[in-house]
Amino acid sequence: MYGFLIGVGVLLLFSIIWMVYRIQTLVSVVKGSDNKVATGSNKVNAILFVLFLLGTGILMFWYSIKEFDNYQMPVASEHGVITDQLFWITMAVTGVVFLITHILLFIFPYKYQYKEDRKATFYPDNNKLEIIWTAVPGVVLAGLVISGWMAWSDITAPAPEKAHVVEIMGYQFAWEVRYPGKDNVLGDYDYRLITASNSHGVDFTDKNAIDDFPSPKVVIPKGEPVLFKIRARDVLHSVFAPHMRLKMDAVPGMPTRFWFVPTKTTAEMRAELNDPEFEYEIACTEICGRGHFSMKKVIEVVEPEAYQKWLAEQKSFIQQNPALAENLPAEMKELAEIQLSESKK
Amino acid sequence: MATASVAHHDAAVHDHHDHEHHDNFITKYIFTQDHKMIGKQFLITGIFWALIGGFLSILFRLQLGFPDMNLEFLRPLLGGWIDESGKLDPTFYLALVTMHGTIMVFFVLTAGLSGTFSNFLIPLQIGARDMASGFMNMLSYWFFFGSSVIMFISLFIKTGPAGGGWVVYPPLSALEQAIPGSGLGMTLWLVAMTLFIASSLLGGINYITTVINLRTKGMSFSRLPLTIWAFFLTAVIGLLSFPVLFAAALLLVFDRSFGTSFYLADIYVGGEALPNTGGSPVLFQHLFWFLGHPEVYIVLLPALGITSEVIATNSRKPIFGYKAMIISMLGITILSFIVWAHHMFVSGMNPFLGSIFMFLTLIIAVPSAVKVFNYLTTLWRGNLIFTPAMLFSIGLVSFFISGGLTGIFLGNSAIDIQLHDTYFVVAHFHLVMGSASFFGLVAGVYHWFPKMFGRMMDPRLGYIHFWLTFTGVYLVFFPMHYIGIAGFPRRYYSWTNFSFTEMYTDLNMFVSVAAIITFAAQFIFLFNFFYSMYRGRKASLNPWRSNTLEWTTPLHPGHGNWPGEIPTVYRWPYDYSKPGAPEDFIPQTVPLSQTPESNLPHEQELVKLEMEIMKEESEVLVANESKH
Numbered sequence: 001m002y003g004f005l006i007g008v009g010v011l012l013l014f015s016i017i018w019m020v021y022r023i024q025t026l027v028s029v030v031k032g033s034d035n036k037v038a039t040g041s042n043k044v045n046a047i048l049f050v051l052f053l054l055g056t057g058i059l060m061f062w063y064s065i066k067e068f069d070n071y072q073m074p075v076a077s078e079h080g081v082i083t084d085q086l087f088w089i090t091m092a093v094t095g096v097v098f099l100i101t102h103i104l105l106f107i108f109p110y111k112y113q114y115k116e117d118r119k120a121t122f123y124p125d126n127n128k129l130e131i132i133w134t135a136v137p138g139v140v141l142a143g144l145v146i147s148g149w150m151a152w153s154d155i156t157a158p159a160p161e162k163a164h165v166v167e168i169m170g171y172q173f174a175w176e177v178r179y180p181g182k183d184n185v186l187g188d189y190d191y192r193l194i195t196a197s198n199s200h201g202v203d204f205t206d207k208n209a210i211d212d213f214p215s216p217k218v219v220i221p222k223g224e225p226v227l228f229k230i231r232a233r234d235v236l237h238s239v240f241a242p243h244m245r246l247k248m249d250a251v252p253g254m255p256t257r258f259w260f261v262p263t264k265t266t267a268e269m270r271a272e273l274n275d276p277e278f279e280y281e282i283a284c285t286e287i288c289g290r291g292h293f294s295m296k297k298v299i300e301v302v303e304p305e306a307y308q309k310w311l312a313e314q315k316s317f318i319q320q321n322p323a324l325a326e327n328l329p330a331e332m333k334e335l336a337e338i339q340l341s342e343s344k345k
Numbered sequence: 346m347a348t349a350s351v352a353h354h355d356a357a358v359h360d361h362h363d364h365e366h367h368d369n370f371i372t373k374y375i376f377t378q379d380h381k382m383i384g385k386q387f388l389i390t391g392i393f394w395a396l397i398g399g400f401l402s403i404l405f406r407l408q409l410g411f412p413d414m415n416l417e418f419l420r421p422l423l424g425g426w427i428d429e430s431g432k433l434d435p436t437f438y439l440a441l442v443t444m445h446g447t448i449m450v451f452f453v454l455t456a457g458l459s460g461t462f463s464n465f466l467i468p469l470q471i472g473a474r475d476m477a478s479g480f481m482n483m484l485s486y487w488f489f490f491g492s493s494v495i496m497f498i499s500l501f502i503k504t505g506p507a508g509g510g511w512v513v514y515p516p517l518s519a520l521e522q523a524i525p526g527s528g529l530g531m532t533l534w535l536v537a538m539t540l541f542i543a544s545s546l547l548g549g550i551n552y553i554t555t556v557i558n559l560r561t562k563g564m565s566f567s568r569l570p571l572t573i574w575a576f577f578l579t580a581v582i583g584l585l586s587f588p589v590l591f592a593a594a595l596l597l598v599f600d601r602s603f604g605t606s607f608y609l610a611d612i613y614v615g616g617e618a619l620p621n622t623g624g625s626p627v628l629f630q631h632l633f634w635f636l637g638h639p640e641v642y643i644v645l646l647p648a649l650g651i652t653s654e655v656i657a658t659n660s661r662k663p664i665f666g667y668k669a670m671i672i673s674m675l676g677i678t679i680l681s682f683i684v685w686a687h688h689m690f691v692s693g694m695n696p697f698l699g700s701i702f703m704f705l706t707l708i709i710a711v712p713s714a715v716k717v718f719n720y721l722t723t724l725w726r727g728n729l730i731f732t733p734a735m736l737f738s739i740g741l742v743s744f745f746i747s748g749g750l751t752g753i754f755l756g757n758s759a760i761d762i763q764l765h766d767t768y769f770v771v772a773h774f775h776l777v778m779g780s781a782s783f784f785g786l787v788a789g790v791y792h793w794f795p796k797m798f799g800r801m802m803d804p805r806l807g808y809i810h811f812w813l814t815f816t817g818v819y820l821v822f823f824p825m826h827y828i829g830i831a832g833f834p835r836r837y838y839s840w841t842n843f844s845f846t847e848m849y850t851d852l853n854m855f856v857s858v859a860a861i862i863t864f865a866a867q868f869i870f871l872f873n874f875f876y877s878m879y880r881g882r883k884a885s886l887n888p889w890r891s892n893t894l895e896w897t898t899p900l901h902p903g904h905g906n907w908p909g910e911i912p913t914v915y916r917w918p919y920d921y922s923k924p925g926a927p928e929d930f931i932p933q934t935v936p937l938s939q940t941p942e943s944n945l946p947h948e949q950e951l952v953k954l955e956m957e958i959m960k961e962e963s964e965v966l967v968a969n970e971s972k973h
Binding site (some may be wrong): 021024025037038041042044045046048049052056060063064067070071072073080082083086087090091093094097098101102104105106108109112113114115118119120121122123124125126129130133134137138141142144145148149151152153155156171172191192194201233234235236238240242243245246247248249251252253254256277278279281283284285286287288289290291292293294296 | 435436439508509510514516517520523524609610611612613614618622623624625626627660661662663664665666667668669691692693696699700703704707708710711714715717718719721722724725726727728729730731736739742743746747750751753754757758759760762763765766767803804805806808812815816819823827828830831832834835836837838839840842843844845846848849890919921922923924929
């Protein structure tokens with residue numbers, strides 16, 4: 001019944017619109033306004049441009065100011081402070097251009113709307129003007145590019161030797177984390193070694209792998225360089241740690257990396273935001289399939305002392321699952337057993 | 346020289362008369378070789394695709410704006426893609442995003458825009474009877490049609506259409522185990538795109554050849570309307586970049602079907618390790634964006650060309666800096682080929698390459714800025730008539746500014762680290778490439794509708810359509826900047842898994858509502874378009890009082906465009922409001938010798954030369970007459 005009523009209502013609405021349309025068409029034919037170069041609607045459109053400028057301008061400023069704390073994400077890495085600064089410098093420069101060009105673009109239609117007694121100014125070119133507005137944007141852009149390039153070079157420079165290494169591996173649809181253990185060197189891996197008990201495909205015949213350990217979350221120390229070694233097991237993923245201003249694709253067959261220095265512990269950030277639930281998160285930003293929107297990993301930034309303590313508490317892959325050491329060659333098995341006995345102490 | 350060309354024109358007239366009488370329904374409307382009808386075919390197909398592409402976006406906007414909504418009412422349409430609890434399937438969500446992108450970029454804004462207006466306008470504006478090869482032109486449309494049919498079928502297959510994003514990055518697009526859309530759906534996608542590329546190349550070769558060879562007498566390159574310059578350069582870009590997409594697609598086909606490892610390496614998926622090693626997914630990205638970035642200009646340049654023409658005509662002023670406009674388009678054409686890797690700053694490619702591409706990318710902002718300043722100066726002290734086409738052109742300039750400026754953020758690799766693949770990017774390209782090109786397309790339809798169908802579209806409906814769409818587009822895409830700065834990633838089915846995205850439900854809802862209203866407003870245009878085609882007011886011969894050649898043809902030009910001789914061109918197309926002239930426009934066909942009162946000093950010198958040529962010509966004509 002409701003469907004029928006809605007149907008009738010829509011039909012009525014359309015027929016009213018239709019009649020209004022026909023009537024005003026006929027009226028304009030009678031008035032002969034169809035033969036004019038510009039009718040009264042020319043003026044209406046000119047005014048609408050000005051109204052649009054004012055309306056959207058006010059809306060934009062109001063919302064940008066009101067929501068600032070919401071969309072401006074707190075930053076927790078050293079390079080993030082620099083890239084944020086670049087972002088806001090660019091925002092200022094482009095903002096000015098945006099406003100000026102739009103004011104002109106919407107004021108001109110009002111100011112120079114058609115008048116029968118006026119003739120447009122025949123003004124086909126002016127090379128001086130062209131050169132000016134080629135050169136000025138050129139110089140401004142050069143400034144932006146060079147500052148961006150300097151930041152980019154620093155960010156992508158090789159990581160400091162003492163950086164704490166963390167391996168992050170993406171797969172459908174989660175991240176796995178591996179730490180290199182005491183030697184700070186990750187053991188080799190091979191995707192063909194992946195099994196249910198060895199999801200990383202770690203090659204335990206490499207002695208660097210003996211002390212590698214997994215972790216359910218990424219734990220890193222504040223104020224010290226951290227190097228993410230990133231890889232993927234199946235399709236492309238992308239490690240995105242928004243608060244760290246960090247993003248790097250995870251590519252199967254091609255390990256990538258990103259290093260940074262976290263500047264605030266999770267606890268400090270919780271205090272700053274007054275949010276006891278706050279966590280640093282990693283999300284995926286490269287389309288990877290059905291669960292793309294759910295690849296979450298938590299980063300916990302702690303004080304360096306707490307980090308060392310946490311490191312000492314972790315159990316290596318082999319300690320967690322001694323079966324992994326079973327098929328190893330003799331001398332490797334020995335190393336593994338030493339470790340196992342250590343953990344029993 | 347003059348003798349030869351006149352004789353040739355004369356012969357062509359007779360050809361054309363013989364020919365016209367044999368048209369039946371099939372040769373006139375279906376397998377037609379008339380560039381005007383082919384242009385209309387592209388337009389109608391483009392409109393069809395725009396509706397589909399727009400509708401798909403409404404579906405996923407429903408999911409993003411109203412994540413808790415029960416979508417049971419869509420079950421008759423989507424069937425199993427709505428699960429038991431009335432929710433959209435997450436895999437199908439990705440398919441929707443993918444198909445929306447593919448359809449809009451290729452089928453609407455490439456074929457629907459270039460295909461329509463290059464075909465329709467090139468011969469009319471340069472003074473040619475038809476394209477260099479009418480047959481190739483026909484093939485071009487039918488390849489596109491075939492491609493459309495296959496892409497359309499892929500929407501309905503059981504495993505769903507391709508779902509790896511419109512960029513179809515492998516390994517996702519290569520592995521059926523990774524996402525069901527990479528099975529048959531992706532195969533159909535690849536076949537459709539192959540046909541599409543063939544269509545683009547056939548069209549492009551034709552556009553280039555026609556512009557170079559078939560310009561009428563007097564139509565030198567420095568007298569070409571900017572529309573033709575834009576179509577010409579677009580065709581050059583397409584011709585050079587589409588084959589690379591074909592290469593990328595072909596290698597992907599090999600990887601998918603014949604066990605090669607161009608893009609695949611070290612993959613463990615679906616519980617087994619694949620044998621592929623040594624390939625590089627980044628290689629695909631390089632190949633894809635070698636087309637993908639020029640593609641942005643393939644959709645944008647024609648729109649800018651149309652805008653230049655519409656703005657000049659309706660400002661009653663010459664376009665400011667005609668030469669600067671051409672130079673900046675040339676600059677964009679060349680630079681568009683050497684900026685592709687700015688899509689890949691965080692793909693894992695060498696950061697040094699990132700530095701290079703950042704410099705090159707920001708250089709391309711300069712010619713774009715020049716174009717904007719030229720448009721503004723064209724409006725300055727004009728006598729502006731707000732036809733719907735003019736409104737949409739001004740809207741285009743606004744989008745071009747808004748979206749272009751955010752490109753300066755994204756082209757800066759240091760800033761791009763945070764913004765890459767967030768909604769900031771979505772906002773950026775939807776404004777600068779999507780909406781701007783779409784507005785160019787719509788402006789073109791409003792402006793050349795009288796030439797296409799001999800009738801006028803209703804301007805009042807046009808105004809309503811413009812204001813709803815213009816406001817709507819900003820309400821949809823402007824808020825996405827905030828969402829993007831807040832770090833929301835693209836292609837996310839829902840935001841509830843992360844605490845940093847657990848906000849802006851209100852803003853997302855707002856965007857979705859705006860999108861629905863904007864989409865609904867397009868039906869005003871559709872009504873106006875089809876109604877006016879049959880019932881619109883009869884158009885006059887030159888309704889916008891424009892200078893270009895197409896308005897010298899009859900109201901319904903036949904195949905061959907001009908019943909008599911092709912007109913000769915004596916001046917550039919932008920003599921609007923010339924001081925001294927009685928009217929505020931002087932068509933290109935008016936000789937300089939007839940307008941001594943308005944000639945500029947350097948033009949006055951050309952008059953003598955012109956007189957000599959005309960005298961010679963009339964002698965030939967007289968000689969021909971006496972022979973008959």
